[in-house]
Amino acid sequence: MKKILILLPGPFLKRDYERFGIETLKKNFLVKAVDFTAWIYPELWKEYSKIVFKNEDHVVISCKSDFLTLLNKINPVIVIDGLQDNKKANWIRQQTKKNKKNLFVELKINLIPFPKSNIIKTSKKLFYLLLKPSEFIYKMIKILKQKYYSLRKINPDINVVGCLVAKKKSKAKNKVNAHCMDYDIYLDIKNKPANNKNSYAVFLDEGMTYHTDYSILNVKPPIGEDEYYPLLVKFLNKFEAEVKLPVLFAIHPRTPNHIIKRFPNLLKGIKYQIGKTAELVRDSNMVLLHQSTSFSFAVLFNKPAVFLTSNKLRNSWLGPRIDNFAKIINGQIINMDNDLNKPLNLQNLLKIDAGRYKNYLDQYIKVPHSPNKPLWEIFTDFIKKNNSKGFINNF
DSSP states (O other), X not given: OEEEEEEOSSOOOHHHHHHTTHHHHTTTEEEEEEEOHHHHOHHHHHHHTTTSOOSTTEEEOOSHHHHHHHHHHHOSOEEEEOOOSSHHHHHHHHHHHTSTTOEEEEEEOSOOOOOOOOHHHHHHHHHHHHTSHHHHHHHHHHHHHHHHHHHTOOOOSEEEEOSHHXXXXXXXXXXXXXXXXXXXXXXXXXXXXXXXXXXXXXXXXXXXTTOHHHHHHTOOOSSOHHHHHHHHHHHHHHHHHHHOOOEEEEEOTTOOHHHHTTHHHHHTTOEEEESOHHHHHHTSSEEEESSOTTHHHHHHTTOOEEEEEOHHHHTSTTHHHHHHHHHHTTOEEEETXXXXXXXXXXXXXXXXXXXXXXXXXXXXIBOTTOOSXXXXXXXXXXXXXXXXXXXXXXX
8 A cells, every 4th residue: 555644734633634634545545644843843742742633643753763763664655745944844855855766745735825025114124123133133044044944945746736826836747736725624514504593703813822833933923912812802892893793703723722711811702612613604794804824715605804903913924914815805904903993884894806706716725627526535536547657656
């Protein structure tokens, strides 16, 4: 049986077991989900080690020798790369490529629109950084490291591309046309009965002050907890009072238990739920968000979306992303600081630019005319088809 190693981007949760389609892949491959968190991100591992999804397919790597031992046991393999670009990740890639029979697969899925660099804003930031020499040096070293490890990244044998933007960026000779991971969830629930008994708006949480990606990407949260939640709650209360739609807070699925336990105090009466974000969007009247990847569900289920920012967020690295998201789909953006006293008009909030939604679908959610079936079935079909043609002939 062919073997697959999935190089995970972070701690292995049940959500990752489902998103990486391990049940589907196991029908045709011997699968190992390789978790490097204990070695690459030890502080993050302390927080998540007790809640990882433990099963026979999960392998924890705590040092170099652990990974070398695993490679020696199961070569040759199909390697699905979900790692970030850093020194240890590049070493892992180099080790897998030492065996020329290994097939390297890079995922270009789950993309979101990033704003183009603004020369004026960049110049201003650079000027202020120059006034703080130590911070300037730290930032420059960080940027140079990112560039270096990105340039040193191994070219994949295959790219799984989830949208037109990904397809355009791909340099691999072999491309698998597919879609983002959220589209699998959409396929699973789109024809199931909806629960439309109660009208509500759903807020898409993105772990603004605690997301695991901050540790993985070595970035600071754009805003602190004490600044974020009081302002958000104040706005959501205003929204409920003026628009007459209750708000349901969809907790980010990677939220650790100790944070979930604090939500009653953080949200001050705003109702919340975890684990059913797609269904909550499908059954809602409209969506509130900052720049969550789960915006894909709003597009797929044709729900109006309103983007929320604040003075603090706007001046952070996240601010331009929120602005760009709203611009891409011609959506409304509300500054929770400056617009707190302005009346909200429900009819204006419910507007959708259908053309922009269709464009977003093609550019960021699904390659046009790609198979309308689960992502990992598409991948399996590609491997089987090309194996029979002799392209994949090392197994």
